[in-house]
Amino acid sequence: MRNPRFYCDPALCDRLSLGAILQLPDNAAVHAVKVLRMNQGECLILFNGDGQDYRAEILQISKQQVRCKILSVNPVNSESPLQITLAQAISAGDRMDFTIQKAVELGVAAIQPIASQRSVVKLSQDRLEKRLAHWQNVANAACEQSGRAIVPQVFAPLSLADWLAQAPLAPTRIMLSPDAEIPITKLQLAATEICLLVGAEGGLSPEEKQLASLTGFQSVRMGTRVLRTETAPLAALAAIQTLWGDFSA
Numbered sequence: 001m002r003n004p005r006f007y008c009d010p011a012l013c014d015r016l017s018l019g020a021i022l023q024l025p026d027n028a029a030v031h032a033v034k035v036l037r038m039n040q041g042e043c044l045i046l047f048n049g050d051g052q053d054y055r056a057e058i059l060q061i062s063k064q065q066v067r068c069k070i071l072s073v074n075p076v077n078s079e080s081p082l083q084i085t086l087a088q089a090i091s092a093g094d095r096m097d098f099t100i101q102k103a104v105e106l107g108v109a110a111i112q113p114i115a116s117q118r119s120v121v122k123l124s125q126d127r128l129e130k131r132l133a134h135w136q137n138v139a140n141a142a143c144e145q146s147g148r149a150i151v152p153q154v155f156a157p158l159s160l161a162d163w164l165a166q167a168p169l170a171p172t173r174i175m176l177s178p179d180a181e182i183p184i185t186k187l188q189l190a191a192t193e194i195c196l197l198v199g200a201e202g203g204l205s206p207e208e209k210q211l212a213s214l215t216g217f218q219s220v221r222m223g224t225r226v227l228r229t230e231t232a233p234l235a236a237l238a239a240i241q242t243l244w245g246d247f248s249a
Contacts, residue, residue: 005044056071083170087163095228114158115158160204176222177209183220
């Protein structure tokens with residue numbers, strides 16, 4: 001059984017380095033002690049997003065605090081050769097959580113939530129900040145599970161127009177649409193930097209599709225069936241990794 005992995009946010013945790021003795025962040029300590037019931041002398045893996053795993057030994061457990069010593073440092077080679085930004089229209093309920101979690105497992109480099117015209121969820125500024133922190137925690141946890149040592153950033157939500165106005169966008173720009181003429185398997189990869197745009201429950205509006213097309217997005221379809229908003233990006237990411245990424249590794 002492999003050692004459990006814990007993300008240590010650099011803003012909340014001491015610097016990770018060989019031989020360092022540090023206290024685990026509160027959430028990691030609670031999970032290690034209360035959920036996994038780890039004991040003194042057991043080993044775990046820490047990472048902070050710098051691309052390395054830090055193997056550590058538990059030195060002391062007191063209440064919910066855990067002190068560890070880093071025994072070794074190892075580079076992690078688990079990143080896709082593709083730099084994929086998923087621009088996902090915000091979906092309702094736990095669908096957005098599911099999409100972020102699985103997209104991280106499938107190797108995205110970044111996630112841009114889009115406040116699209118057909119998004120059911122409308123977030124106030126206070127709710128937006130809390131939701132963004134929650135989404136980033138979902139991405140962090142997905143890295144813990146999947147073995148990634150570089151954490152994709154979940155950016156603050158933007159309207160599609162505002163996001164498209166920001167430069168630069170990736171050379172390869174893909175927009176999923178069930179009525180597109182071109183299947184994803186016929187798409188020509190322009191570069192390994194990719195933007196993948198996916199609509200919410202009702203899809204992208206005609207105006208949003210036109211705006212994306214004018215900024216270089218090519219519409220492609222995923223087979224002959226209409227996929228749900230939480231299914232479509234994951235199917236596309238898996239296809240992209242199979243066609244051009246690291247699924248053959």
